[in-house]
Amino acid sequence: xxxxxxxxxxxxxxxxxxxxxxxxxxxxxxxxxxxxxxxxxxxxxxxxxxxxxxxxxxxxxxxxxxxxxxxxxxxxxxxxxxxxxxxxxxxxxxxxxxxxxxxxxxxxxxxxxxxxxxxxxxxxxxxxxxxxxxxxxxxxxxxxxxxxxxxxxxxxxxxxxxxxxxxxxxxxxxxxxxxxxxxxxxxxxxxxxxxxxxxxxxxxxxxxxxxxxxxxxxxxxxxxxxxxxxxxxxxxxxx
Numbered sequence: 001x002x003x004x005x006x007x008x009x010x011x012x013x014x015x016x017x018x019x020x021x022x023x024x025x026x027x028x029x030x031x032x033x034x035x036x037x038x039x040x041x042x043x044x045x046x047x048x049x050x051x052x053x054x055x056x057x058x059x060x061x062x063x064x065x066x067x068x069x070x071x072x073x074x075x076x077x078x079x080x081x082x083x084x085x086x087x088x089x090x091x092x093x094x095x096x097x098x099x100x101x102x103x104x105x106x107x108x109x110x111x112x113x114x115x116x117x118x119x120x121x122x123x124x125x126x127x128x129x130x131x132x133x134x135x136x137x138x139x140x141x142x143x144x145x146x147x148x149x150x151x152x153x154x155x156x157x158x159x160x161x162x163x164x165x166x167x168x169x170x171x172x173x174x175x176x177x178x179x180x181x182x183x184x185x186x187x188x189x190x191x192x193x194x195x196x197x198x199x200x201x202x203x204x205x206x207x208x209x210x211x212x213x214x215x216x217x218x219x220x221x222x223x224x225x226x227x228x229x230x231x232x233x234x235x236x237x238x239x
Contacts, residue, residue, distance in 0.1 A: 005192065006168070006193065006194050007193050007194065008193075009194065009205045009206055009209050012193055012209075013209035013210060014209045017211045017213070018041060018178060018180075018183065018211065018214055019041070019175070019176055019177075019178070020041055020174055020175030020176040021039065021040050021128065021174065021175045022037075022038070022173065023036070023037070023172070023173050024037040024171070024195075025132060026169055026195040028167070028168070028195055028196070032224060032226065033222045033223060034141075034165065035220070036087065036132060036220075037219065037220045038059070038079055039210060039219075040052075040061065040216045040217050041215050041216055045068065045070075046069070046075065049069065050217065051064045051236040051239070052079070052218075052234055057082060057230070058081050058082070059078070059080035060076075060079065061079060062076060064236075064238040074125075077092050077093040077095060077096075078095045078096060079095060080221070083099050084102070086131055086134075087131065087221075088102075088130075089129070089131070090129040091127060091175060092127050094129055095129075097114060097115055098129060108142050108144070108160070109158075112129060112158065116146050117148050117156055119153075121153055122182040123182045123185075124153045124182075125175050125185075126146060126185055126186060127144075128144070128173050128174070128175060130143045132223075134223070134225075134228070137225050139225060140163065140164065141163050141171075142163070143161045143163075143173050144159065144160045144161070145158075145186060146158050147159075147186070148185065151182075168195055169192060169193075170192075170193045170195040171192065172190055172192075174186055203233040206218055207235050216237050217237065218233075218234070218235045219232070219233070219234050220232065
């Protein structure tokens with residue numbers, strides 16, 4: 001078993017019809033940039049009726065057709081926000097929980113202690129979160145998953161992963177293992193995935209590898225560690 005294998009985007013995604021929502025954080029092979037990506041997928045009409053929008057460097061999910069929104073509580077939220085030198089990316093409104101926690105002097109893990117998995121029985125979708133923290137020419141990152149302890153949703157298990165960035169390596173966490181009914185929750189550590197130097201290549205390969213029927217939106221951001229300059233790509237199926 002190759003426990004340190006770095007998987008390609010295609011190996012992890014192309015044969016998986018429904019990984020759900022996913023976060024990738026890592027470092028480019030040339031060591032010059034941090035990167036993060038976030039994508040959403042959907043099976044129901046309510047979930048598929050979404051787009052990403054970017055406002056002042058923050059990313060939001062919004063309805064594509066407001067007249068068709070059935071329940072906005074779990075599908076409309078800020079996905080990416082920045083507080084000082086921290087970039088937050090999550091699959092739900094816990095983005096705001098982390099932001100408010102940092103503002104109050106709490107750490108990433110402490111802020112998430114007030115949250116748990118989504119109340120969408122029988123799936124009990126995990127809340128997945130990531131945070132990049134930047135210094136002068138360097139960064140570190142953390143990832144978290146809050147998931148049900150059992151099939152009945154009686155308790156929440158909390159896992160936090162802290163990483164020392166390595167050139168060319170990213171870590172990938174997603175809400176589900178694959179499609180199903182109920183949908184099986186992600187298991188184990190975030191997966192090791194290869195990062196591209198070029199943001200367009202990374203974006204294109206991610207978007208093409210996601211299941212055509214179920215993919216909805218993708219956002220990718222690269223941050224130059226020397227200058228702090230950010231480069232972004234946003235793809236919406238509903239466009």
